[in-house]
Amino acid sequence: MNRVQRWAAVAIVLGLMAGSTALLAGEMKADAATASEAITRAEAAQKKADSVNGEWRDTGKFIKNAKKAVEEGDYAKAIRLANKAESEGNLGYQQAVSQSKLEIPSYLKAMY
Known part of the structure; x- marks a missing residue:
């Protein structure tokens, strides 16, 4: 895996993590x-x-x-x-x- 592919993978993982956190926070309306x-x-x-x-x-x-x-x-x-x-x-x-x-x-x- 070259450097560009590694950074793309990191970006995808971080994006998924941020999206799931936002989804969890949005589900609970207080x-x-x-x-x-x-x-x-x-x-x-x-x-x-x-x-x-x-x-x-x-x-x-x-x-x-x-x-x-x-x-x-x-x-x-x-x-x-x-x-x-x-x-x-x-x-x-x-x-x-x-x-x-x-x-x-x-x-x-x-x-x-």
């Missing part, structure tokens, strides 16, 4: 409406997890901090925190449902 929707989804996931006693410890904190970020105008942070809370809510629900049928092994029953 405004009040998007943050509000994310918080609403997080609250729904939290209620769903709570309905089976599966709410995780920090879910409420993430929602509270997301609402605070909206008040401060930091919509990207609010969306990020609300998405974490939504994820925790969904995972907490799945965990509680999957563990609802756990049985204590016989060797442990003798201890109680």
Whole structure:
């Protein structure tokens, strides 16, 4: 590969990297409406997890901090925190449902 071909390859790679970064940044629009929707989804996931006693410890904190970020105008942070809370809510629900049928092994029953 000669020098011109190497520089062309470098230019192509850099162009692709810049394009993908711009695409990723453009996909997440951070405004009040998007943050509000994310918080609403997080609250729904939290209620769903709570309905089976599966709410995780920090879910409420993430929602509270997301609402605070909206008040401060930091919509990207609010969306990020609300998405974490939504994820925790969904995972907490799945965990509680999957563990609802756990049985204590016989060797442990003798201890109680």
